[in-house]
Amino acid sequence: MRLITHNMLSCNIKGVTNGFPLRIEAGNVIEKEVEFNPDFLRHMFAKLEWKALVEGARSMGYAELPEDSPDAAVLESDEAFLKKLHHALLELHLEEGALVCPETGRKFPVNKGIPNMLLHEDEV
Amino acid sequence: MPPRIAAIPLVSSHRELYEPCDDSFALVDALLADRTHLIENNPKVCMEIGCGSGYVITSLILLLKNEVPGVHYLATDTNPIATRVTKETLEAHGVHADIVCADIASGLEKRLAGSVDVIVVNPPYVPTPDYEVGMEGIASAWAGGVNGRTVIDKILPVVDILLSEKGWFYLVTLTSNFPAEICLMMRKKGYASRIVVQRSTEEENLLILKFWRDKDEECQDKEISSSFVSQFSKSISSLMEKQWR
Numbered sequence: 309m310r311l312i313t314h315n316m317l318s319c320n321i322k323g324v325t326n327g328f329p330l331r332i333e334a335g336n337v338i339e340k341e342v343e344f345n346p347d348f349l350r351h352m353f354a355k356l357e358w359k360a361l362v363e364g365a366r367s368m369g370y371a372e373l374p375e376d377s378p379d380a381a382v383l384e385s386d387e388a389f390l391k392k393l394h395h396a397l398l399e400l401h402l403e404e405g406a407l408v409c410p411e412t413g414r415k416f417p418v419n420k421g422i423p424n425m426l427l428h429e430d431e432v
Numbered sequence: 433m434p435p436r437i438a439a440i441p442l443v444s445s446h447r448e449l450y451e452p453c454d455d456s457f458a459l460v461d462a463l464l465a466d467r468t469h470l471i472e473n474n475p476k477v478c479m480e481i482g483c484g485s486g487y488v489i490t491s492l493i494l495l496l497k498n499e500v501p502g503v504h505y506l507a508t509d510t511n512p513i514a515t516r517v518t519k520e521t522l523e524a525h526g527v528h529a530d531i532v533c534a535d536i537a538s539g540l541e542k543r544l545a546g547s548v549d550v551i552v553v554n555p556p557y558v559p560t561p562d563y564e565v566g567m568e569g570i571a572s573a574w575a576g577g578v579n580g581r582t583v584i585d586k587i588l589p590v591v592d593i594l595l596s597e598k599g600w601f602y603l604v605t606l607t608s609n610f611p612a613e614i615c616l617m618m619r620k621k622g623y624a625s626r627i628v629v630q631r632s633t634e635e636e637n638l639l640i641l642k643f644w645r646d647k648d649e650e651c652q653d654k655e656i657s658s659s660f661v662s663q664f665s666k667s668i669s670s671l672m673e674k675q676w677r
Contacts, residue, residue, distance in 0.1 A: 310637065312504055314529040320534075346500025351476050357616040376647055409650070416539075420513045422531045425539035 319409035329360035330407035332367035437491035444520035450573035452487040462628040462640040475549035483507035486521030505529035
């Protein structure tokens with residue numbers, strides 16, 4: 309699971325209102341290079357919750373992202389920043405671990421890079 | 433040179449998993465037929481709901497990746513085996529999608545609302561008794577309940593949430609699923625539709641439908657109803673004719 313998808317996942321248990329972001333318990337994290345595409349990053353940036361990304365990256369062992377969400381100028385021309393964003397968002401893979409709901413503490417396991425969001429009968 | 437799609441020898445399999453079949457091939461043919469338009473539409477986020485073996489999502493990535501380089505691909509399935517097999521199929525073809533084991537898009541809906549530019553679905557569409565829907569194992573890949581519509585009707589509102597303004601939705605149906613009714617339901621939510629591919633095999637009459645948001649609000653009810661009915665009557669007649677020959 310990469311942070312681009314973690315940033316889009318929230319707890320789906322019935323009645324939970326504060327289910328984002330899911331806290332990452334990192335067991336095994338690997339890195340896989342992908343091609344750098346600044347336009348794609350700029351497009352996705354608008355949808356990202358920045359604090360969730362920074363915290364998620366830190367949980368996966370990457371602490372290079374700035375705490376505060378960058379402004380438009382940085383996004384447009386700061387290649388060093390874009391490379392960090394690229395790395396955090398797209399190149400870190402949580403292979404084994406868990407995603408934890410901030411409201412209920414429910415753990416959604418991640419195995420072989422795939423988070424399991426299936427709910428038990430009483431959670432639906 | 434024709435665009436590359438997933439190669440069957442590289443598609444992973446499992447005894448509890450639905451293997452690519454006529455319906456999967458028809459859906460990929462629909463995407464191939466629409467490839468130029470897909471590329472022009474410049475999608476940024478694409479998703480398959482119910483990825484099974486991974487054949488369709490892999491094909492989608494392969495047919496877009498050279499012309500549309502920066503895309504976020506997602507695939508979901510309720511069957512954990514399917515998610516693992518999809519991962520193997522993607523890796524065998526040297527491509528990547530983020531995979532989530534989930535019921536339709538549960539867990540992703542809130543944050544991805546209005547963000548997905550292409551959604552492809554080959555649902556469990558076979559008319560079966562209701563109790564067979566969602567049973568563990570391979571039957572969950574085809575069991576569709578009454579008129580084969582139980583899972584389809586659960587998926588449509590989720591697609592409506594996820595699809596972006598310019599988004600496109602491709603759906604595999606049988607004539608037994610009352611596709612004209614599906615199109616009318618979607619019309620009421622503001623979607624236009626058309627048949628991209630139709631294929632009749634010995635067992636099935638398949639229709640691959642495409643939906644997109646249509647901003648023209650003057651085209652309501654009556655006019656569209658009659659044109660749908662005539663469009664589907666023609667398709668169904670021609671499919672029936674082929675069967676009788």
